[in-house]
Amino acid sequence: MMIAYASRTCTRRNLDALRRAGWRLMVSARGALRTEGFRYALDNGAWTSFQRGEPFDEAAFERAIARLGADADWIVVPDIVMGGMASLKFSRTWLARLRNRRSLAKARFMVAVQNGIMPAHVRDLVGPRVGVFVGGDTEWKLATMAGWARFARARGAICHVGRVNSARRIRLCAAAGAHSFDGSGVSRFAEALPPLDLARRQADFEGWLSRDEIASLAPGSSMPKRCRE
Template sequence: MMLAYASRTGTRRNLAALRAAGWRLMISARGALRTEGFRYALDNGAWTAFQRGEPFDTAAFERAVARLGPDADWIVVPDIVMGGLASLRFSRRWLHRLRQRRALRETTFLIAVQNDMEPRHVRRLVGPRTGIFVGGNTPWKLTTMAMWARLAHDHGAICHVGRVNSARRIRLCAAAGADSFDGSGVSRFASALPPLDLARRQPDIEAWLAAGR
């Protein structure tokens, strides 16, 4: 069963529902750096910057890594949303820097793959401590995530899919072989959790057929 991460929320009702369902939190470097007592992963904040038309906030990311990085399930290496190979070059530089830090020696990092990237571009980076975060736009994500999951697993790594907010997409992620996904819908509305968690626990045959299995 895939691990599920929800965008961090401070709403007690929603947190209680997430805790009961066994979900974890996705903490953004651009948000409140509070784990609410959950296990969590650390996002780099690039998506928020992209939505606001702002440059990547290095200072915010550095603060988040210093405070929450060592205990995170994994950290998304800084990337450029929809940036293609320029994003990969940016991520490679950051990955090198992060790997040098003593406090992060046991940390798992995820490289965000974007439109125009292919397995040959990232294969040498992937391993037990460096997995794949499937970003990019929605059509590209859904078309390629099974490929990225295979690449990650072939190298002993994990594959996570970002921005998954419907039961259908959760089932498609399961069919693709993803290890985890994240979404924001359940953080805003506790009533959205039951059908999404059911999809996580009981992926159906429709998704397997859609994935060509």
Template sequence: MIGYASRTGTRRNLDALRHAGWRLMVSARGPLRTEGFRYALDNGARTAFQRGEPFDVPAFDKAVTLLGPGADWIVLPDIVTGGLASLRFSLDWLETLRNRPDLCGAHYLLAVQNGMEPQDIAPLVGSGIGVFVGGDTPWKLVTMATWARLAHERVALCYVGRVNTVRRIRLCAAAGADSFDGSGVSRFASALPPLDLARRQPDIEGWLARRRP
């Protein structure tokens, strides 16, 4: 799996992440700096949600203009735990972004939230649109295998947000997720080794399985 870390300006932590092959998740609500990493662009909706604020349209527009063309993918604006209202909000933004010539060829992730079902997004996934597993933690852990299966059936990516423990990384791997993000490794370089080992573990197990007679 590919690990994305929340952007940090701490050189020691950046050096550790770079050496381990992680990428950065840059938020529209934070400093718009990639630090020379490959990166993805988050829309900043969770920050607004946590602060009790509306979605920050100017911040997102600025982030997309500066960093959208070079991002691995862009998380479509969403409403945290907003169910089908979040889906409608995301689709409105998808139409807007697809009409921008500077984003020709961009890839997007559609955030799934509590109350959404696979059939709600199945016709949308593929052709440059993958799945971002959002929602609250219990819902995320219960449903992420379903979302990963849907994404892979349509040759799309499945990404899981807010994964900061070895246990959750292993659950993501078991569910079939392609990538995840976390903030712990950005704040504490000492947190990286066990989390990076867990990220790589599926590859090690697969290698051992192929070596057995």
């Protein structure tokens, strides 16, 4: 069963529902740096900056690392949303900096991959301590996540898929072989949790989606029409 992360919320009802379901939190460097007693992963805040049309907030990320980095399940290395190879170059610089910090000696990092990035571009980075965070736009993400999951497993790494907010997307992630996913819907609406949690607990029995089919998709492949949204 995949591990599920929900965006951090301060709503007690939603937190209680997430806790009962065994979900974890995705804490953003651009948000309140509280874990609410959950296991958590630490996001770098680039997505929030992108949505607001702002540059990456390095100061916010540094504060988040200092407060929560050591105990996070993993840390998303700073990236440039939809930045392609420029994003990877940016991430490489940050990863080198983070790996040299004594306080993060036992930390696990995640490199965000997005449109234009291929496994060959990150082969030297990915391994037991550096996993793959599948970002990019929706079409690219759905078409490539199975290939990224296979690549990560072959390297002894984990593969996480970002921004997953429907039962269908959760089933697609499971069929692809992803280790975990995150979404914001259950943080805002407690009633959204039961169907999404059920989806992550169920095996993929739907006849329209075969594991072999989705596993055949590699980064750069075309996505079957019936997998489009």
